[in-house]
Amino acid sequence: IRCKKGEVNKAVLLPGDIERADYIGTKFFRDSEKIVENREFHIYNGSYENKPVAVCSTGIGCMSAAVAIEELTNIGCKYFIRVGTCGSLSSQINPGNIIIVTGAIRGDGASKEYVPIEYPAVADYGTVIALRNRAKKESTNYSLGIIRTHDAFYMESPFAFGNYKKRVAIWAEAGTLAIENESSTLFVIGSLRKVQVGTILVAVGNLITGKKGTKDQLQKSID
Numbered sequence: 001i002r003c004k005k006g007e008v009n010k011a012v013l014l015p016g017d018i019e020r021a022d023y024i025g026t027k028f029f030r031d032s033e034k035i036v037e038n039r040e041f042h043i044y045n046g047s048y049e050n051k052p053v054a055v056c057s058t059g060i061g062c063m064s065a066a067v068a069i070e071e072l073t074n075i076g077c078k079y080f081i082r083v084g085t086c087g088s089l090s091s092q093i094n095p096g097n098i099i100i101v102t103g104a105i106r107g108d109g110a111s112k113e114y115v116p117i118e119y120p121a122v123a124d125y126g127t128v129i130a131l132r133n134r135a136k137k138e139s140t141n142y143s144l145g146i147i148r149t150h151d152a153f154y155m156e157s158p159f160a161f162g163n164y165k166k167r168v169a170i171w172a173e174a175g176t177l178a179i180e181n182e183s184s185t186l187f188v189i190g191s192l193r194k195v196q197v198g199t200i201l202v203a204v205g206n207l208i209t210g211k212k213g214t215k216d217q218l219q220k221s222i223d
Contacts, residue, residue, distance in 0.1 A: 089179060123187055
């Protein structure tokens with residue numbers, strides 16, 4: 001990310017999408033300053049509600065997300081919230097609904113290079129509570145629970161070969177709320193590096209019901 005210690009504010013939002021990082025940094029931050037534009041990493045410093053904050057895009061998937069959080073931790077960042085999208089696995093969670101994540105099934109490969117699969121991928125408890133309290137304050141409907149992180153984006157989507165619904169059914173039956181591509185590795189690294197990591201997601205579609213969100217509906221939820 002080409003930053004030195006102290007150059008990035010300690011509390012960092014982690015969207016995957018470069019454009020989403022640009023959007024957050026320019027629309028929601030006061031005194032916004034773009035300090036990095038390198039590969040998939042765009043970083044802004046600024047303030048929100050009079051508190052210093054940063055945003056850093058991570059790119060798609062766990063490997064690039066791991067690079068982001070490792071390098072940000074190395075330069076002194078301590079508080080991270082992944083803000084992104086997911087595919088719902090619950091018939092009760094419709095497109096546009098919010099999910100606050102408590103833990104992730106480790107279907108990715110990157111986290112396995114850190115520790116064996118038996119090591120849990122859990123969100124920081126204090127961050128989960130803070131996200132829940134803010135959602136309540138804003139009167140935002142949300143779901144709280146476990147998601148699945150994996151690498152092969154199209155293997156658990158309608159574009160996959162074979163019966164993708166059969167593949168996702170086992171996770172849905174176990175109460176898994178959604179599927180995405182970054183959180184498990186972020187949680188594992190957070191635990192190992194002793195930094196606080198949480199995730200809040202917007203469901204863009206439902207893999208069980210087939211419902212898809214409209215552009216306006218999803219943008220409202222993301223905002």
